[in-house]
Amino acid sequence: MKKILQKAFVDTIPVMTGYICLGFGFGILHHSAGYGILTAFITSLTMFSGSMQYIGVGLLASGASYATVALTTLLVQARHLFYGISMLEKYKDVGLRKPYLIFALTDENYSLLCNDHSDIPLNKKKDYYLAVSLLDHFYWIFGCVLGATVGTLVNFNSEGIDFVLTALFVTIFLEQWHNTKRHTPALIGVGASVLCLVIFGSENFLIPAMAVIATSLCILPDENTDTKRRHR
Amino acid sequence: MTDKHYWISLAIMVIITALLRFLPFIIFNGKRKTPAIIEKLGRTLPFAVMGMLVVYCLKGISFSSVSDFLPELIGCLVVGLLYIWKKNTLLSILVGTVSYMLLVQLVF
Numbered sequence: 485m486k487k488i489l490q491k492a493f494v495d496t497i498p499v500m501t502g503y504i505c506l507g508f509g510f511g512i513l514h515h516s517a518g519y520g521i522l523t524a525f526i527t528s529l530t531m532f533s534g535s536m537q538y539i540g541v542g543l544l545a546s547g548a549s550y551a552t553v554a555l556t557t558l559l560v561q562a563r564h565l566f567y568g569i570s571m572l573e574k575y576k577d578v579g580l581r582k583p584y585l586i587f588a589l590t591d592e593n594y595s596l597l598c599n600d601h602s603d604i605p606l607n608k609k610k611d612y613y614l615a616v617s618l619l620d621h622f623y624w625i626f627g628c629v630l631g632a633t634v635g636t637l638v639n640f641n642s643e644g645i646d647f648v649l650t651a652l653f654v655t656i657f658l659e660q661w662h663n664t665k666r667h668t669p670a671l672i673g674v675g676a677s678v679l680c681l682v683i684f685g686s687e688n689f690l691i692p693a694m695a696v697i698a699t700s701l702c703i704l705p706d707e708n709t710d711t712k713r714r715h716r
Numbered sequence: 717m718t719d720k721h722y723w724i725s726l727a728i729m730v731i732i733t734a735l736l737r738f739l740p741f742i743i744f745n746g747k748r749k750t751p752a753i754i755e756k757l758g759r760t761l762p763f764a765v766m767g768m769l770v771v772y773c774l775k776g777i778s779f780s781s782v783s784d785f786l787p788e789l790i791g792c793l794v795v796g797l798l799y800i801w802k803k804n805t806l807l808s809i810l811v812g813t814v815s816y817m818l819l820v821q822l823v824f
Contacts, residue, residue: 498805505813523722530730535772540729544722553725557732564733566765568740570758572750575741582741589737591769598762644817650773650788651795651812655805657766658796669760673767686775693768701760702753 492615511631524632791816
C-alpha cells in the first residue's frame with residue numbers, strides 16, 4: 485500500500501504543480517469576482533473541474549441565466565463522455581471506489597490514468613487509481629483555497645498563469661507521442677480540432693470537433709500495434 | 717454576494733459535470749457486452765483527446781497582431797523543446813509557464 489501511494493505521489497507531481505498553480509489562479513479570479521474562501525472550497529470540492537470553474541466564475545459574475553449556465557456546462561464538459569468511454573475497461577472491477585473514481589475523472593486525472601501502468605501488479609491497480617484521484621483532488625482544493633486566501637491578502641499579478649494547463653497538455657501529448665508508434669489518432673485529434681476551430685470559431689468548435697474525431701476513429705482501420713510502448 | 721443565484725448556478729454546473737462523467741458508465745454498465753466499436757474508441761481516444769485539449773487551450777489565439785499569438789507560440793516551443801531535451805514534465809511546465817507569464821506581463 486505504501487509503495488502504491490509512493491508511486492501515485494511521484495506520478496502526480498506534474499499535476500500537483502499544474503493544479504496548485506491553476507487552482508491558485510482560480511482562487512484569485514474567484515476572489516476578484518467578489519466571492520469568498522468558503523465558496524472557493526465548496527466549488528473545488530464538488531465540481532472538481534479546472535476549465536468549468538474558470539468559465540463558471542465568468543458566468544456567475546455576469547449573472548447568466550440558469551439556461552445559459554446549463555447549456556455552457558453541457559458544451560464545455562461534453563468531452564468527459566470520451567474519458568468515460570476510454571475508462572470503461574479499467575474501471576470495471578474497482579468495487580466501491582467506482583463512484584468516486586468516475587466523479588474525479590478530470591482532464592488531468594484522465595491524462596494520468598489513461599496510460600498503461602503495466603508496471604503495477606493487477607490487484608493493486610484499483611488502489612493506485614484511487615490514490616492518484618484523491619491526491620489530485622486534494623491538490624486542486626488546496627490550490628483553489630490558497631488562491632482565494634492570498635487574493636484577500638495581497639495584490640498578485642497572475643496574468644498568464646492559466647498557461648500551466650496548456651503546458652501540461654503539451655507535455656502529455658508529447659509523452660504519448662513518444663510512447664506509441666501509431667500517430668494517426670493523435671494527428672486526427674489535432675487536425676479535426678484545428679479544422680473545426682477555423683470553421684466554427686473558438687466558442688463553438690468543441691462539439692463538431694468531437695463528432696469528427698469520434699467518426700474518424702470509428703472508421704480508422706484497426707491495428708493492434710496501438711500501444712506498443714517503449715517503456716522508460 | 718453569495719446568494720441564491722450563485723448556489724443554484726453552482727448546483728447546475730456540478731450536477732451536469734458529474735452526469736457527463738457518469739453517463740458512459742451508466743450506458744455501458746457491463747450487463748451487456750460493450751460494443752466493439754466503443755472498445756476501439758476507448759483505445760484510440762486518449763491520443764486524439766490530448767491533441768484536442770492542446771488546441772482547446774490555444775483556441776484564443778489570433779494572427780491579427782503579433783502579441784495575439786507569439787507568447788503562446790514561444791511558450792509552447794519552450795515547453796515542447798525542453799520536454800524533448802530533458803524528458804522532465806515538471807521542468808517543462810514550470811519553465812514554460814513562467815516564460816509565458818513574463819512574456820504577457822512584461823513584453824507584449
